[in-house]
Amino acid sequence: MKKLFNIGSIALLTSLVIASCGNADQGKSSEVDHSAHTTEATAETSAPASTPSTTAAATSNTITVESNDQMQFNVSELHVKAGEPVSLTLKHVGKMDKKVMGHNLIVLKSGADVAKFTEEALKAQATDYIPQSSDIVAHTDLIGGGEESKIEFTLDKAGTYDFICSFPGHAGIMKGKIIAE
Numbered sequence: 001m002k003k004l005f006n007i008g009s010i011a012l013l014t015s016l017v018i019a020s021c022g023n024a025d026q027g028k029s030s031e032v033d034h035s036a037h038t039t040e041a042t043a044e045t046s047a048p049a050s051t052p053s054t055t056a057a058a059t060s061n062t063i064t065v066e067s068n069d070q071m072q073f074n075v076s077e078l079h080v081k082a083g084e085p086v087s088l089t090l091k092h093v094g095k096m097d098k099k100v101m102g103h104n105l106i107v108l109k110s111g112a113d114v115a116k117f118t119e120e121a122l123k124a125q126a127t128d129y130i131p132q133s134s135d136i137v138a139h140t141d142l143i144g145g146g147e148e149s150k151i152e153f154t155l156d157k158a159g160t161y162d163f164i165c166s167f168p169g170h171a172g173i174m175k176g177k178i179i180a181e
């Protein structure tokens with residue numbers, strides 16, 4: 001029964017330890033310390049409970065990705081189910097025109113040469129920097145501030161797929177991975 005509380009109580013115990021460090025006048029602080037150490041040691045071997053989960057989005061085939069005037073996507077890793085349709089909406093939450101700070105989101109085939117693709121994209125100004133390429137799984141439109149573009153696609157095979165914004169100069173920062181499971 002005691003083990004059930006291990007994971008959930010790490011944060012509490014940590015704060016107790018911190019509190020006890022700061023409050024030397026607390027008579028029971030050493031007692032708390034001992035239990036904290038024991039619990040932490042157990043938790044370490046049982047589960048990666050303290051792994052940060054802020055960027056690891058839950059697996060979902062309905063996705064909204066935001067892009068902004070600072071040349072950023074708000075996510076770098078997406079998890080979807082393989083073999084099922086994915087509905088992805090790209091939003092530009094900034095204000096700048098697409099000619100200056102345009103964004104798109106291009107999903108590339110697993111194993112595609114991203115650097116090579118990015119070079120090809122540079123030459124494709126006439127088609128909003130979306131080149132004729134067999135490496136593309138799906139792509140949104142190029143959008144500017146306040147706009148959005150929605151696409152649907154299916155990643156048939158489990159694996160890792162790169163996504164980028166192909167607007168000139170953006171792919172180095174505006175990139176990420178879709179993991180199909």
Ligand SMILES: [Cu+2]
Pocket residue numbers: 067071101102103104165166167170174
């Ligand atoms: Cu961009």
